[in-house]
Amino acid sequence: MCHSDLPPGQAAPDAVRREVDIPLPSGELMPALHVAAAPDAPGVLIAADMLGRSPYYEHLAALLAGAGFQALLPDVFFRQGPLPEPGAEAAIARRARLDEKQSLDDLHAAVDWLRTRSTTVPVGTVGFCMGGTFGLDLASTRDELVTVAYYGFPEPPAWVVSPPPRPIDLVGSLRGPVLAFWGEQDTTVGMESVERYTELAAANPQFEHAVLPGLGHGFLGSSDLGDPADPGGATWVRSVAHLRSHLLPS
Structure with missing residues (x-):
């Protein structure tokens, strides 16, 4: 299940939020939410799931701003425009109209936009589900990224109409610090493809991953991000530490 609403009781820190437009090579402008600890802080791109921008990911953006x-x-x-109604059926129908190779190009432009606004050269990415797939693709196609991928698809599902490149086909070019998470019970992604991917990705000495026992797809959406004793929450703590260790000056 993808992430939309924020679980109750999880407060976000105050942060400066603004709506921005990202120039694309096509001449179009891609709208985005920008939440910053400081104007020149290290940049982190959030790649959402097939539900797109939602209160859940806006919350994560505020948490990342609070982390510096x-x-x-x-x-x-x-x-494609907003979802006409909530739910997976409408999200799948909208995704069928998405050219995901073009979306990957759009995210490259978003990384470039962040890089010009930061005093640090590397840019972080945090992706989830469809966005996790994009994150793994980005980590195999450009340098100077620090990657976190949650339940990305090494092989995008067969029902996706216009898929991005398969991360498993690009894994030989995987570079930079990469931290990836999957749930042991993730039948949506398919753990056989995850096993194949992680075996090949181990050739990158900076690749780390964890498969969480007893958890399925989208486990972070029901986790307490502020509780390191929560298995899913602990992955978020680890993700922020991963980003901080590579992006924030010591």
Whole structure:
């Protein structure tokens, strides 16, 4: 299940929020939410799931700003428009109109936008589900990224109409610090493909991953991000530490 609403009781820190437009090579402008600890803080791109921008990811952007970053949450569905109604059925129908190779190009432009606004050269990415797939693709196609991927698809599902490149086909080019998470019971992604991917990704000495026992797809959405004793919450703590260790000056 993808992430939309914020679980109750999880407060976000105050942060400066603004709506921005990201220039694309096509001449279009991609709308995005920008939440910053400081104007020149290290940048972190958030790549959302097939539900797109939602209160959940806006919350994560505020948490990242509270940790010392500037977070950018782009709307890769800006060409398709908002969901006409909530739910997976409408989200799948909208995703069928998405050219995910083009979306990957859009995210490259978003990384470039963050890089010009930060005093640090590397840019962080945090992706979830569809966005996790994008994150793994980005980590195999450009340098100077610090990557976190939650339940990305090494092989995008067969029902996706216009998929991005398969991360498993690009894994030989995986570079930079990469931290990836999956749930042991993730039948949506398929753990056989995850096993194949992680075996090949181990050739990158900076690749780390964890498969969480007893958890399925989208486990972070029901986790307490502020509780390191919560298995899912502990992955978020680890993700922020991963980003801080590579992006924030010591």
